[in-house]
Amino acid sequence: MSGRAVDRPAGPSRRAVLGGAGAGLAVGAAGGAWGRRAWAQAPAADAGAALGGARVPFHGPRQAGIVEPAQARVEWAAFDLLSSTRRDGLAALLRTWSAAAARMAAGEPAAEGENQIALDAGPSSLTVTFGFGATLFDKAGLADRRPEALAALPAFPGDALDPARSGGDLWVQIGADDALVAVHALRVLVRLATGLAAPRWLMSGFARTPGATPHPMTGRNLMGQVDGTNNPRPQDAGFDAAVFATGPDWMAGGSYAVLRRIRMLLEGWDTLPLDRQERIIGRRKSDGAPLSGGPDAVERTPVDLAATDPDGVLRIAPDAHVRVAAAASNGGAAMLRRGFSFHDGLLPDGSPDAGLLFAAYQADPAHGFVPVQQRLARGDGLSRYLRHEASALFAVPPGAPEGGYVGQPLLEG
Ligand SMILES: C=CC1=C(C)c2cc3[nH]c(cc4nc(cc5[nH]c(cc1n2)c(C)c5CCC(=O)O)C(CCC(=O)O)=C4C)c(C)c3C=C
Numbered sequence: 001m002s003g004r005a006v007d008r009p010a011g012p013s014r015r016a017v018l019g020g021a022g023a024g025l026a027v028g029a030a031g032g033a034w035g036r037r038a039w040a041q042a043p044a045a046d047a048g049a050a051l052g053g054a055r056v057p058f059h060g061p062r063q064a065g066i067v068e069p070a071q072a073r074v075e076w077a078a079f080d081l082l083s084s085t086r087r088d089g090l091a092a093l094l095r096t097w098s099a100a101a102a103r104m105a106a107g108e109p110a111a112e113g114e115n116q117i118a119l120d121a122g123p124s125s126l127t128v129t130f131g132f133g134a135t136l137f138d139k140a141g142l143a144d145r146r147p148e149a150l151a152a153l154p155a156f157p158g159d160a161l162d163p164a165r166s167g168g169d170l171w172v173q174i175g176a177d178d179a180l181v182a183v184h185a186l187r188v189l190v191r192l193a194t195g196l197a198a199p200r201w202l203m204s205g206f207a208r209t210p211g212a213t214p215h216p217m218t219g220r221n222l223m224g225q226v227d228g229t230n231n232p233r234p235q236d237a238g239f240d241a242a243v244f245a246t247g248p249d250w251m252a253g254g255s256y257a258v259l260r261r262i263r264m265l266l267e268g269w270d271t272l273p274l275d276r277q278e279r280i281i282g283r284r285k286s287d288g289a290p291l292s293g294g295p296d297a298v299e300r301t302p303v304d305l306a307a308t309d310p311d312g313v314l315r316i317a318p319d320a321h322v323r324v325a326a327a328a329s330n331g332g333a334a335m336l337r338r339g340f341s342f343h344d345g346l347l348p349d350g351s352p353d354a355g356l357l358f359a360a361y362q363a364d365p366a367h368g369f370v371p372v373q374q375r376l377a378r379g380d381g382l383s384r385y386l387r388h389e390a391s392a393l394f395a396v397p398p399g400a401p402e403g404g405y406v407g408q409p410l411l412e413g
């Protein structure tokens with residue numbers, strides 16, 4: 001695992017204050033490979049400036065925005081190429097996008113004369129991550145270079161997918177700890193795509209704001225559960241093999257992102273008694289401890305799927321989410337989850353249009369998301385409180401070196 005230098009101003013470490021789905025990664029950052037990261041010091045006037053000044057370099061062997069802790073705000077945007085855009089137009093777009101992303105991540109104007117509406121907030125840990133959809137390869141004359149791992153996801157029982165909010169030729173994930181910074185970056189990238197690609201769909205999500213909890217904690221989702229505990233961590237044996245691809249050549253060091261907009265049926269969920277909610281997940285709601293561990297268990301107590309109570313009843317129910325999703329139940333299938341909550345107002349029936357923007361990164365979806373979701377869709381007690389409403393799969397190429405752009409080995413190789 002190669003390190004990516006992260007500059008941050010003086011003050012509390014972002015990793016020391018950050019909750020969210022990546023908190024496990026934050027713990028890992030203290031040791032192991034990520035402990036090699038350089039934390040350069042820069043002056044900061046106050047705590048607010050300390051958060052705004054945090055920088056995650058755009059350039060590096062891997063794209064930023066995969067293993068870094070989830071920021072407070074995310075924007076997902078899918079684009080379709082215009083029919084007039086060929087391979088050289090796509091290369092120009094990715095070159096321009098990469099250069100703008102690198103500058104914004106460094107806290108610089110995206111371009112000369114750019115209006116910089118977010119200037120006084122610093123980069124706020126801005127990351128910009130680019131992905132390629134299966135449809136891109138035909139349109140750009142690259143059909144023979146489409147990776148097998150980009151094969152269409154199968155339909156899953158219960159899917160209620162909206163095609164207008166699914167798929168896309170290109171995907172951009174923008175994360176930042178300040179909403180204005182994230183939305184500004186999105187607007188810059190949309191503008192730079194003019195004449196080459198058009199937005200297909202946009203989604204906004206959020207996670208814990210750094211400093212919102214008194215000590216580092218795994219984040220919670222809108223059902224109230226501690227979510228992200230058993231994510232694989234960069235220092236775990238097998239992490240790179242599970243998350244990062246080794247081929248084809250232009251994808252070595254990249255990953256595959258499965259995205260799902262999952263609406264939570266919160267009105268039904270909220271009326272369930274606490275013990276039902278905990279049984280459905282297999283973990284305590286208060287602290288995320290596994291139900292297999294008894295009263296002394298803590299969040300990080302290993303899950304014991306075989307544990308029974310004195311009557312011989314499984315402590316983690318047969319249809320508990322953590323049992324059905326576990327790698328041990330799915331032939332070792334694993335993925336790095338990096339989800340964000342969304343709350344997009346009310347549906348016509350008055351229920352909240354809210355849930356989880358679920359992202360899973362893996363070396364190959366056929367050995368990650370697909371088998372796990374196949375099992376969840378049939379046997380997960382949580383699934384009756386969820387609706388999968390949108391879906392997409394993108395190849396997320398490796399990062400670009402200084403002066404290069406994301407996807408260059410594909411487009412110029
Ligand atoms: C196909 C993969 C998964 C989908 C889709 C998914 C949706 C989903 N999950 C939660 C809440 C929790 N999930 C938790 C654990 C967990 N979930 C998955 C996979 C999917 N979840 C995995 C692989 C795991 C880890 C299982 C294990 O090995 O223990 C948990 C427990 C805490 C944790 O480990 O993160 C919660 C809570 C929601 C609300 C949701 C859809 C909206």
Ligand SMILES: [Fe+2]
Nearest residue numbers: 321322325337
């Ligand atoms: Fe889950």
